[in-house]
Amino acid sequence: MTLLSSSSIKFGRLTVYFTNVKTALSRSGLPDLDYALNPYAGCSFGCIYCYARLYTSDRRASERWGEVVIVKSNIVKVLGREARRMPRGVVGLGTITDGYQVVESIFKLTRKSLETLIGEGFHVSVQTKSPMVLRDLDILATGGGKVDVGLTITTLKPEIAELIEPHAPPPLARLKALKKLSEAKIKTWVFYGPIIPGLNDDLETAESIASLSAETGSTLYYDPLRVKPFMLAEDYPLREAALKAKSREFLEGIEAIIKRLCIKYGLECRKGFEATPLTSNMSTL
Ligand code: SF4
Structure with a gap:
């Protein structure tokens, strides 16, 4: 760790800045969420498809996505007042950042935010790629039916994950975390997205994720790649996949696979960011 100035620290490839915020909760436009809470701006997991950068107003983080994280030092105090x-x-916790990225092990803003929100009677919906969420099982367990946790699992193949999510915890670690949450009777869901043509849209991958969802009693959210302008740049590594992702053939193919699997495994399935379920606890055929 290197101290760069009183307001920034360098951890390996990551630069961490600190800021004070005026507000903590923001209104969410996502279905099922009333508010969003993001204790950090930027995300050190640096997924190459991540478009949270487009919604991150701090340019230090949005322009060096994956290399800069802003710690919102006073967010727990502000949240306490608002709550x-x-x-x-x-409250969706971690809608444009991962609340359990590496810096959380030091600053614990996600943990303290959970305590505040659950203590004040809010429902908290956490989305993460990190098994660090298990550290907070003690607090999550106090939320009763007002807590749910989603693990993003794009693939169970480590070589694909390394390519698209280079600094995020490996799929096996996420799978184990999901199982432990489920065993602890926390309501869980799996976010299978983005689904990228040629990388994680194959039947084997989709079936492994559907089967894991069934085993853990999780709702399955699926989300075909949403193509953003930066994905069409000549030097973007997934440019070819992004072009294919816009085709009706790809979208209809994925929809058909998911629907079949959700019926086969009796899963509640939802398309990411859409309110209407594709299937709802359908029985196995
Ligand atoms: S973990 Fe989520 S917020 Fe972080 S870089 Fe990946 S997609 Fe973006």
């Missing part, structure tokens, strides 16, 4: 006076609702 006491704002209408209760569902």
